[in-house]
Amino acid sequence: MKGGADADSAQEVAQEAMIMVWRRAATFDRTRASAATWIYTIARNKRIDLLRRAGKPALETEDWLAVFAPEDERPEKSILAGQTYTRVKELLGGLSADQLIVIEKAFFEDKTHTAIAEELQLPLGTVKSRIRLALGRLREALEKDEEHEPPSGA
Amino acid sequence: MKNMSRHPAPEELLLDYAAGNLPEGPALAVALQVALDPGVRRTVERLRDVGGALLDQSAAAALDEGALERTLSRLDAAPVEGPAPPARQPGFDWAPVALAHYLPAGARWKRVFGGFEQIDVPLRADTHRAALLRLAPGQGLPVHRHVANEYTVVLQGGYTDNTGNYVAGDFAIGPGPHAHQPIADPGDPCIALIVLEKPIVLTGAAGLFLNPLLRWGWL
Numbered sequence: 288m289k290g291g292a293d294a295d296s297a298q299e300v301a302q303e304a305m306i307m308v309w310r311r312a313a314t315f316d317r318t319r320a321s322a323a324t325w326i327y328t329i330a331r332n333k334r335i336d337l338l339r340r341a342g343k344p345a346l347e348t349e350d351w352l353a354v355f356a357p358e359d360e361r362p363e364k365s366i367l368a369g370q371t372y373t374r375v376k377e378l379l380g381g382l383s384a385d386q387l388i389v390i391e392k393a394f395f396e397d398k399t400h401t402a403i404a405e406e407l408q409l410p411l412g413t414v415k416s417r418i419r420l421a422l423g424r425l426r427e428a429l430e431k432d433e434e435h436e437p438p439s440g441a
Numbered sequence: 442m443k444n445m446s447r448h449p450a451p452e453e454l455l456l457d458y459a460a461g462n463l464p465e466g467p468a469l470a471v472a473l474q475v476a477l478d479p480g481v482r483r484t485v486e487r488l489r490d491v492g493g494a495l496l497d498q499s500a501a502a503a504l505d506e507g508a509l510e511r512t513l514s515r516l517d518a519a520p521v522e523g524p525a526p527p528a529r530q531p532g533f534d535w536a537p538v539a540l541a542h543y544l545p546a547g548a549r550w551k552r553v554f555g556g557f558e559q560i561d562v563p564l565r566a567d568t569h570r571a572a573l574l575r576l577a578p579g580q581g582l583p584v585h586r587h588v589a590n591e592y593t594v595v596l597q598g599g600y601t602d603n604t605g606n607y608v609a610g611d612f613a614i615g616p617g618p619h620a621h622q623p624i625a626d627p628g629d630p631c632i633a634l635i636v637l638e639k640p641i642v643l644t645g646a647a648g649l650f651l652n653p654l655l656r657w658g659w660l
Binding site: 301305306309328334371372376391394399415419422425429 | 451452453454456460461462463484487488489490491494495497498511512515516
């Protein structure tokens with residue numbers, strides 16, 4: 288999260304994120320996302336906002352919050368949000384080192400997949416297939432879990 | 442699963458988006474597909490879970506002494522409610538909320554060379570240009586090829602080109618290997634957001650006089 292920001296900016300992002308967490312606490316819906324995911328999203332949006340003020344391109348924080356407000360409700364799926372998060376945490380440990388490093392660079396060093404390919408001196412296709420394999424593994428495992436879930440309300 | 446797009450944005454682009462690394466133009470294009478497509482939204486939600494899990498596992502970094510106090514002192518001044526979402530403009534009921542933020546007040550379709558209509562979508566970043574295009578059923582864009590990345594999200598109706606059929610919620614990314622000529626499907630007019638990294642180059646006779654216009658940002 289700190290990537291791309293100097294120490295002062297990182298402090299500023301942390302403070303603004305804490306204030307946002309306070310302001311938006313009432314809207315936090317734990318059936319939709321885990322607290323860590325929610326706070327991550329807020330901190331990420333604040334960082335984007337700060338980059339924008341520094342003249343770098345980004346969408347407004349409020350735009351992102353609007354983006355994440357689903358336009359159609361799928362309550363039967365959202366019950367699982369907290370469980371999904373716990374499962375994602377476990378599943379990350381099962382990814383190969385090659386796959387994990389690409390994902391970590393995206394989240395911690397704020398690099399696009401193109402920049403990651405350049406840095407690791409890998410063909411773009413290799414980076415793309417690592418991302419797709421990693422996400423494929425997560426999706427497969429989560430969908431398998433859902434098959435074993437009893438239908439909600441049962 | 443209902444409404445799942447046959448043309449989702451590629452997953453590496455969704456990772457860039459979820460981690461907050463996409464420039465404004467492509468981010469807006471992905472945001473619109475996220476708003477329209479439950480399947481893509483789920484993928485992005487999963488990626489947010491990944492971000493949260495990585496954050497949770499990473500070593501804590503110490504804040505400055507006094508950071509808590511400064512934060513608490515700013516709390517009193519912070520409004521509890523965020524700003525209201527923008528009002529939907531009449532005639533733009535097909536526009537997802539994220540796009541409504543970008544539509545200039547009183548936005549109106551303007552007829553452009555080639556017979557289709559356009560609304561410029563102002564971006565703060567100057568690396569990309571964005572515009573809404575509207576094509577009447579059966580109407581086509583001039584044959585063109587792309588020299589740089591182009592992102593398209595269909596918001597209403599649909600179009601067909603040599604790569605397939607794209608309907609509301611579908612995402613297309615260029616450059617493809619071939620020149621293409623999208624033609625709007627029957628039914629409602631086709632409305633799409635187009636985000637261009639650099640001007641496109643028209644092939645064929647029309648290109649001779651249209652390309653200079655494109656380079657000047659007319660299209």
